Amino acid sequence: MTEGLSAAVAAGDAVRGTTSPNPPVGCALVGPAGDLIATGATSPAGGPHAEVNALRAAGERARGATAVVTLEPCNHTGRTGPCSHALAEAGVARVVYCTADPFAPAAGGADYLRSRGVAVDFRPARVEALQPWLRSVRHGRPSVTWKFAATLDGFTAAADGTSQWITGEAARELVHADRAARDAIVIGTGTALADDPSLTARYPDGSLRPRQPRRVVVGARAVGAGNLARLGFEQYATPQEALAALWDAGARDVLLEGGAGLAGSFLELDLVDAVQAYVAPALLGAGRGVLNRALTDTITGARRFRTTDVRRAGDDVRIEMERDVYGTR
């Protein structure tokens, strides 16, 4: 079971950024002796779900096996048939899942399987790859993770405006790998005009990673800025407009890369679900802060998050935080 779970989680992790609007789910089929028979993960939209891919890989060996799935098998016919039916028809003896399906039309897979005589266990566990999708379903808009890089004392640029490079190479590599796993990157016109950023996901040698997120600029100045359109940036007048258009286009996991003005607006609008802070062991004492405005004037009003991960990258530290923690309901 433990082996099945880690294999299912790894399968889901591997397809992050390729499945929206569907969740990046992983499935592992385990034999009666605990042997790993096959794994599967969600295909790009319109393709088979994780369970069906794992069943296809297993063939006849699926009969009598245990299916470990990171999300409750779906029970509805969308662009593909219900996974609950596919599992029952393949003769799977037991299904273990870690996250209940919050998407009402698809829920009910566990009940259907039980009605067909399949043993079903809900073993709640937080599956990292599913968190943005779970948040997006809950809010009816893409999940927004605000990413920034700052000195130890919270500055993103020195007083003279210089800011490259606050963090080191290892942190930048993490940023590029993370970009490749998101549906879109959003910046404000301030950053677009000041930095002329490419916002691509690259390897350390500068070459492009195979998967690139959509690139979005928000602000009145963005609309009609012909050079931004020519560079392939989508342009929207407001954060709400950008998120609504991204949702309609199937995006569920968005990375907000600043700067301080747009991040302040997203926070004021309560549109930040998670934070990814890269903190460099450097002090400036004065400079430009990560936000350009006060969110409160008293400590009890501070916007608080829960830390979900801390990771060292060279001399820098990446702290990941969430507004609410879901996934084990």
Ligand SMILES: NC(=O)c1ccc[n+]([C@@H]2O[C@H](COP(=O)([O-])OP(=O)(O)OC[C@H]3O[C@@H](n4cnc5c(N)ncnc54)[C@H](OP(=O)(O)O)[C@@H]3O)[C@@H](O)[C@H]2O)c1
């Ligand atoms: N260290 C880091 O992590 C980091 C990350 C990103 C950027 N930066 C730095 O930040 C600097 C730029 O900062 P910034 O604050 O000027 O840039 P910004 O946040 O990227 O852009 C600000 C612009 O966003 C638009 N905007 C903000 N709130 C809005 C709202 N509610 N509705 C519509 N549009 C809205 C406005 O554009 P309009 O004026 O066009 O309406 C505003 O002028 C750059 O020097 C860059 O290097 C640092």
